[in-house]
Amino acid sequence: MNKTLIVAAAAASFATVAHAQSSVTLYGVLDAGITYTSNVQPALGQAGKSRWAMGSGIDQSRFGLRGSEDLGGGLKAIFTLESGFNIGNGKFANGNGGMFNRQAFVGLSSQYGTVTLGKQYDATQDFLAPLTATGSWGGTYFAHPLNLDRLSTNGDVASNNTIKFTSANYAGLQFGGTYSFSNNTNFGNNRAYSAGAAYQFQGLKLGAAYSQANLGDGTNANGATSSAIGGIASQGRVRTYGAAAAYAFGPAQVGAAWTQARLDNNAVALGTLRTDNYEVNAKYNLTPALGLGAAYTYTNAKINNGSTHWNQFGLQADYSLSKRTDVYAQAVYQRAAKNGIGASIYNGDSFANNLPSSSINQTAATVGLRHRF
Template sequence: MKKTLMVAALTGVCATAAHAQSSVTLYGLIDAGITYSNNQRVSATSGHSAWQATSGTVNGSRWGLRGAEDLGGGLKAIFTLENGFNIDNGNLGQKGRMFGRQAFVGLASDQYGAVTLGRQYDSVVDYLAPLSNTGTQYGGTIAAHPFDNDNLNNSVRFNNTVKYSSVNYAGFKFGGTYSFSNSTEFANNRAYSVGATYNYAGLNFAAAYLHANNNINNQQFNSATFSGAQAGDYTFGAARQSTFGGGVNYTFGPATAGFVYSQTQLGNAIGISPTQSGTANGINLHGNSVRFQNFEGNIRYALTPALSLAGAYTYTRANFGGGVNPNYNTVALQTDYALSKRTDVYLQGDWQHISSNSANIGPYLNGLTSASATQDQVAVTVGMRHRF
């Protein structure tokens, strides 16, 4: 019996040594709150205020597994599996996918960078979004540019993606993605992107470009089971989407101020996803002249190590085609208090006003149940986040 126990113990020690250079981490974030909003549309001409229990008002609730195995010579095998969910009802996010936020595996080199394959973020999300208010913990989901038209809030992930991410070259990093259509129609429902960022002293510059193709005639990209690059979590029903932008942030002491510009041009556009517009039938778009331009200024300030203030203003100039040219003014304000390194509470207020020729299209704050029945919409959220 003693010999058996000794052999078992030695076997465990050997197994531990063999896997000493490997690691798997369970991580996650839960964002839950209560949101008040006014003017939520109940008909074409009327709206009511609403109180809602909300999940992911700032950061989408998620849990994931992240792992690495040291292969020697500065080379590692890496993987990430990340699930999105609604904390209020336990439902899966991203159209019911088990690992809808991210799912990839690849190789990472200390000298040459990383190549990964799977469902992944594009370069706009990787490089430009961190300079914006919506792409950070200081504004997040509800502070997205109208309909998240530039994907800075990561509404769309891409399937079948090969991604390259460089190492840090004295503050300069770059990368790109290619997302396969997985079809004999090679160019249909594919996507590609490139981006770069540069840090020098307190300055951070970034630029990125994303292009996506879809066959809107067969509408297959509506389905989460479709094999293409976009499947079920699209923002626009359009044959082509090109998004590009650039930004700069400057950090001085406890404050960071920034500016981000982005533009999305659509070809053969027919509509905005109902899940993005918050209305039963979505919003109609008309042809090849559809365009969104976003001009965002943002600032955040750490009053103490635990208490921070943040705000952003975005002017969005849009053209839906057919003579419909709405302009959006969006303001997001947040105060956040850290109870610990892992838990914080926040108060966030968001306001959006639509003007110009809006053709009865109301404002829409991302993540709410419906658009506004008037030219203005306000939402106030009290929430908490816990990280693990």
């Protein structure tokens, strides 16, 4: 009898240890806002009229599963499955028809770094975006015009068929890269790759990244990425460069960023397109609960032999009701050059549904409620 009890106790203890070595976490963001958008184009409403709409606010609503298993010797198996959705109607978002449309990967992690395989963000989103307004406190509407640099992850921006390496943190320095397979007999038909690095010392943060997608002839729907980046079809190659810096002192943080997006060989009237974005941003916490943010971006675009530009300003006030729940109000104003393609504040949808302005001016103002779990 005693032996039986001892065996049962030992088995129970082993089961407890095995359970403690692995974990699965359900997490997510629920963000609902009411947004006013001015000067909506005739195809999307009456010319010059405004639109009130309920949907996603600062962030794209999402839920996910994140897990790990201790394999011993400092090695872990990890995975993430993440889905974005429209909180207004409950439908999956990002236009790719998949359930886990934001991220879906599995990998191994050790003291030297992490290797993961699946649908993942590239180096521009990992190392550069967190130092910009759209990639940190500002969210979707603070994205650079048209989001051609894809720093806002509200949209189908993660790369498919991707193997990623992210280093451990070496005295504040971290680096990494991705390679995304075309999954095609023509190896270069819709593949992508990226590399980047970040450094932090006390309140100073630096980041830089490069990414390139070779989209081929646009016939490979199972490749690394969409053939309509920024809603502009038929690019032969898309390249993104960028560098950013931020400095935090006391309750304040200031930052600056530059990105360049090049869309080559467009089989449309726009032709080859290059945009340079110059951003400055600041965040100040008036109290532990109340934060104020501001950002300005100047974007210059070269289209074939012509050029145009945009000026974009954004303000935000955010009040925390608890550690996980906050309310906010924000407004973004954009003004385009008179010789350009008009104003169009990015809202996370495809370009065709992105509410381009009927004039050179547009304002998007949002009030909302956000809960994290």
